[in-house]
Amino acid sequence: MGVRPTFLPLLVLCFLIFRQTPEQNAADIKAWTERHAQYMSDPRIEETESFLEITANSPRPLDDILGALAHQHGWHINYEEPHHGKTEIVDNTAPSWLEQHPDGCRAYGVAGGAFHVKIPIDGYFPVDPMQTLPPLVEAYNRSGNPGQFQLRVVSEKSFDVVPTGSSDGPQTPLLDTVMSFDATADVGAYLTLRRFCEELSRKTGHTVVFGGTGSPSENRLLQAHIEQHSVNQPAREILRQMYEQVGSTDCWRLLYDPDSNKVWLRMHQ
Numbered sequence: 001m002g003v004r005p006t007f008l009p010l011l012v013l014c015f016l017i018f019r020q021t022p023e024q025n026a027a028d029i030k031a032w033t034e035r036h037a038q039y040m041s042d043p044r045i046e047e048t049e050s051f052l053e054i055t056a057n058s059p060r061p062l063d064d065i066l067g068a069l070a071h072q073h074g075w076h077i078n079y080e081e082p083h084h085g086k087t088e089i090v091d092n093t094a095p096s097w098l099e100q101h102p103d104g105c106r107a108y109g110v111a112g113g114a115f116h117v118k119i120p121i122d123g124y125f126p127v128d129p130m131q132t133l134p135p136l137v138e139a140y141n142r143s144g145n146p147g148q149f150q151l152r153v154v155s156e157k158s159f160d161v162v163p164t165g166s167s168d169g170p171q172t173p174l175l176d177t178v179m180s181f182d183a184t185a186d187v188g189a190y191l192t193l194r195r196f197c198e199e200l201s202r203k204t205g206h207t208v209v210f211g212g213t214g215s216p217s218e219n220r221l222l223q224a225h226i227e228q229h230s231v232n233q234p235a236r237e238i239l240r241q242m243y244e245q246v247g248s249t250d251c252w253r254l255l256y257d258p259d260s261n262k263v264w265l266r267m268h269q
Contacts (some may be wrong), residue, residue, distance in 0.1 A: 043058075062140045080173055082165060082171045108259050146167070239265075
């Protein structure tokens with residue numbers, strides 16, 4: 001795995017088919033090209049004796065930064081994002097598609113962009129997550145990028161970053177949903193986690209889909225087995241217990257896909 005986990009492209013589903021003028025399509029192509037030209041492949045993290053300076057520019061800058069920090073320092077960070085509001089969604093139709101299908105289906109993405117933060121640290125000691133993560137999340141919430149988030153401490157080096165709202169208003173994290181779930185070890189972990197998402201969908205009214213790992217390690221999900229018997233527990237604690245049965249270093253990413261209006265659960269190391 002690279003510095004940040006890979007989120008594979010999803011099947012594009014259309015909300016509507018737009019009939020746009022050539023001028024409107026040209027403006028969309030120009031906006032797409034300018035936006036993508038500014039995106040960074042990975043966040044830039046520079047550490048000095050006094051500061052940790054972080055720069056990112058991507059659709060999900062906070063997610064990318066958390067992934068990079070976790071990779072660098074061995075932290076365990078789970079990430080869940082909100083159902084983004086309309087003003088946090090951008091037309092992300094590729095110019096190559098738009099030029100050939102001017103009245104065809106459109107693709108949408110999260111409208112994140114540039115983010116920069118400078119965090120005071122004591123450079124004589126290893127970077128402390130409690131010195132770094134709270135000001136990072138606070139700065140992100142003030143940045144105007146999509147979503148509002150809260151940091152929850154699980155243990156010394158384990159954290160959950162959960163959504164508190166979007167441009168449409170406050171939200172309760174899906175994984176705070178109290179539910180019951182039973183699983184026996186007679187099927188593979190992949191099927192168990194998919195069934196967990198189906199139950200979470202039923203409880204919340206939001207479609208949640210398990211997307212696997214999106215990496216060559218996908219095979220281990222078919223080989224691993226989960227034994228789980230939970231009654232009236234938060235979904236995140238059930239998920240935490242099940243992930244630990246597959247791999248102690250596994251984290252989750254719960255991402256909202258504007259195209260399908262579904263939430264995708266992915267596992268990454």
